[in-house]
Amino acid sequence: MFAIPLGTGDGERAELRPLEPWQAEEFFAHMERGREFIGRHIGLPDVNRTVEEARAYLTAYAEKQAADSGRIFGIWxxxxxxxxxxxxxxxxxQGTCEVGCWxxxxxxxxxxxxxxxxxxxxxxxxxxxxQRVEWVAGARNEPSIxxxxRLGMRRDGVLRQANLYRGERHDLEVWSILAPEWRELRAASS
Incomplete structure (x- = not known):
């Protein structure tokens, strides 16, 4: 397995690694610790209420990866x-993807x-x-926005009341960055 360092500059060891079905127990424990905070804006904790659900969720992403339609990575x-x-x-x-986080x-x-x-x-x-990377966030999810x-994305627009979450309708903001913009941003920061 690979690990990519995400150095913070303060001595913390942080890394990005694939998140796989065999890590379901660790993923579930993480969801338990962060359930309330993570669940403020996204439903990830709501679909990972047991180790079995966590394993099924990670398996679904393993299948997405096998089909080249999605991937999931953990931050340690x-x-x-x-x-x-x-x-x-x-x-x-199509040259498009949507990135998300928690x-x-x-x-x-x-x-x-x-x-x-x-x-x-x-x-x-x-x-x-x-060619196009999208980021979709609830309009109230200021940290995600x-x-x-910070990633250099531009706000494309708002999808009004597009998301039903925990019984309430929420606006979604769509942000994106195009490949030439990403390359330009990377060149300017190096």
Whole structure:
């Protein structure tokens, strides 16, 4: 298995690794720790209420990876799974993908998601030829929107009341970055 360092500069050991079905117990324990915080904006904890559900969720992503239609990665800080990033949708033929993320409360403010998302976006653009990377966030999910901004994305628009979450309708913001914009941003930061 590979691990990509997500150095924070403060001595913390952080890395990005594939998240696979055999890690269901660790993933479930992570969901238990972060259930309330993570669930404020996304339904990930709602579909991972047991180890069996966690295994099924990770298996579904393993199948997506096998079909080249999605992937999931965990973020480990000092050896503990604290969050992750994923390609919720991945369509190499169309040259588009959607990136998503989640993080436990204790891991916020360190830039872990921004760096991890940057790694997978760079791979999608440079290795797979993706031309458009999307980021969809609830309009009230300010941390996710700030991450999209830090990644150099532009707000494409708002899908009004597009998401029914826990019995309430929510607006979704769609952000994106195109391959030439991503390359330009990377060149300017090196």
């Amino acid at each position: 800080a000092d050896g503990t799974l604290v969050g992750g990033v994923l390609f919720r949708l991945f369509d190499a033929a 993080l436990e409360r204790d891991a916020i403010g360190r830039g872990l998601v921004t760096r991890a998302a940057g790694v997978i976006i760079d791979w999608a653009v440079e290795e797979r030829g993706i 700030r991450t999209a901004q």
